Amino acid sequence: MTTNYQLKRADFIFKNENDWEEVLSKNINRSPQELINELISSELKGRGGAGFPTGLKWKLSAEAVDETKYVICNADEGEPGTFKDREILSRVPFKVLTAMAVCGHVIGAKEGYIYLRGEYFFLQPELNKAIGEFEYYCKEINLDFKIRIFMGSGAYICGEETALFESMEGKRGEPRNKPPYPSSCGYMGKPTVINNVETLAHTFTIFKYGAKRFYDLGVQYSRGSKLFSVSGDTPKPGIYELELGMSLADFVDEFGDGDTKAVQVGGASGFLVPRKRFSETAIGFQGKLTGISLPTGGSMMLFNSSRSMFNVLDNYLEFFREESCGQCTPCRVGCQQLLKGIKAVKRGEKNAQYLDKLLRLAETMQYTAKCGLGQSVANSFSSIVENFREEMIY
């Protein structure tokens, strides 16, 4: 193991020095190209879970030719086991607002939206107050940028960026075909940057301290720090900012209850890692040289030996069965089949080999589903069934 694997705490996101006005006015006077280069060299990747390079995302939208563009902050935090964005928006909202305005400056957008998860309605009054204060300052420095909150209505799928646009446009929240991508054709068919709340908060750090400060954290391909929502069988649940690249073994040493059987990394759409793989698993984006590297939107659920992995999977599949938007076949019907399938095996109505059939079905869902939801059901399904097969049967 290299030293890169050690668990290191960081403290950027929630450190509130109340200097957003300074950061904003300084950065909107820098050229878009300079800011994009800064972001690219920081190697910041999207913190919502998919890990798309943020600098590239901004660059593509900046290059798109259109008079109207949008910046959207994705605060539809719906992944089971994730609760970091709520904290960011309530504790350091100005970092997010500042980052949105800088993004607007970079790509040429005058309007920004925060797509706020329906269940976070209680954040709205405070957030609106912050937006009022923020826009007042923008006016003072002659920055033409408006931010509005758009309330979601509780569908998990609306966190998927194109379904989110559909929802904002007043339509049914269903993912679109890609291409075209949001950078050229997003909200209202206009070039749009859509970033997770945490991603925007990290850009604030980068614009304030410079790319190097961020880049120096983490490991190759997985730079910087990240917020983790730690829950489950742990003596200290909560939100922690950690450098990327740590090994899961270190993580469990720190957060486990001494009896950790498995960790679900990345929520219901992520992977389950059994104890025997803790030490070879790192938390970060794909492309590391050794071991398995798991990306995550930050959800870390710990399970101890009292937990039935069948129940865990059953719970996830119930969630997907209900939260699939229902438009594409592999996801809509696939989720029903996986759920009914494991129950049938458990009850002995189907034999154990049926699990193999379901694993192949999960693989098909991964290959053919229209959006990330259906594609990632296989992550938890396969990792749980393969590692805890006996718990599925007996």
Next chain:
Amino acid sequence: MAKNIKITINGVTVEIEPGTTILEAARQTGVIIPTLCYHKDLCVAGNCRVCVTEIVGQKRLTAACATPCEEGMEVLTNSLKVRNSRKHIIELLLSEHNADCTRCYKNGNCELQLLASEYKIMTQDFIRLVPFKKYSIDMFSPSIIKDDSKCIRCQRCVRTCAELQGVNALTVAHKGDQMKITTFFEKTMNDVVCTNCGQCINHCPTGALVEKNYIEEVWDAIADKTRHVVVQTAPAVRVGLGEELGFEPGSRVTGKMVAALKRLGFDAVMDTDFTADLTIMEEGTELLTRLKKVLVDRDEEVKLPMATSCSPGWIKYIEHMYPDYLDHLSTCKSPQQMFGALAKTYYAKARNLDPEKIVSVSIMPCTAKKFEANRPEMHDSGYRDVDYVLTTRELAIMIKQAGIDFMKLEDMHYDRLMGESTGAGVIFGATGGVMEAALRTAYELVTGRDVPFENLNIAPVRGMDGVKEASVKIENPLKEWAFLDGVELKCAVAHGLVNAKKVMDSIRSGETSYHFIEFMACPGGCLGGGGQPIPTSPEIRRKRAEAIYAEDEGMPLRKSHLNPEVIKIYKDFLDKPLGEKSHQLLHTKYTARERF
């Protein structure tokens, strides 16, 4: 545009235009990729995932219908990964589908069945989901049966109702396993803004949406020797029916159809084209009367533009969506209902039959006609004017059931009295046809001369543009029409309700000032009607339109007012257009309806 993208499909290099999807590129090069949610009439949805293909170098498969080709792409449409995935998807669809094929109305003409057959899905590996679902069958509409247990959620009907018709009666509700295609507040189809146009049926790949069929009722009537069963055939049926019986799209089978109907046992086979000609007499006179009242009498009660009233889908649409414009509608009944009213009066009298014993059947390219025949006001003969409405498809089913070798039939002629027609009556079946027929007659009535278009073909109102405009300047009219001298008669034609909406909105906003507008609910007019053979596509409709106009060109008479049987009915029975008898039998009134 330059052909400047090179891709390979299954190892064969092809050059295609930029922007072409993988599906189109494959079809251009003779590679068939199966589809379900894709339809040429509709926008791309990419939700069934049956058309997934492999792009070399990518882990995930991609939907061929929704993915544009990129330079150098290597596409595989039949790799093991594609085959396995596609088979899985078909199996998934079948697990959620009430695959009771032998008892399904669409048995033999179902895209899902065809796919299952191609992929030889012989086993039921996955759990049947149908028993776990609370599926319902909506049979309340007199036109359309909606069976959710057959639905594969491809949303073709939803897109049809929105994109082609602008009605949005069908929509998607709920999510996940509960996701379904339904109506506003999940009311019955009979209880919402549905116009019964049947386009959803024409675009449905399975048996989830079908017409309510009256085949058995008609067989019973034919078998009942105490009843006299008359049948009428709409103009568009003769250019569509062949497709169900082995002919290429665009085949004219008028004579064979008449022969088949006689063999089925109908007592009299007559032609809706006759009442189409009659409609022109009534509607043309109504138009001229309206023009006079507006231009000369300055009667503000009389409304222009006048809108045609032949299409029952359009009628229900305007009743729901523009109820304040109902007095713009011509009061003329549709040709079907005129025929029905006359069959149990004029025909009964002439043949010395008891009208109570007459069963009036119509063969229509339309499902909205079923609703129209069912309207409470359509009893002007003293009986229900039209008893049963069959679609072109239902007639084809009867012909097959009767064991008639359609191809081998000798052509026969319609029966007399209400069986004669002109080319003007025939073109009612195509968008712009009613307008063209009306202009041919009205212009001659007013000026004594032929319409100033070569060979009577009024080209500006033909073709498949959604909204067409034409104007005819009236010069040197006959003395009694002197007030029309120099008037430029402005006309418009709209087909597909989404286009009707455009025209209606332009009237409401005052942007346009037409005198006369033809509205047809279905794309292409009746020839693209919801009761016509499935499949439909722009290409198929174009071929049917060509056939309609060829039929017109081939007729000895091409102007409605020259139809000898029309002349006869005015002499013997009706007296004159808009006369008292006409008012009683051939005209109707409309009902304002709510949207919700």
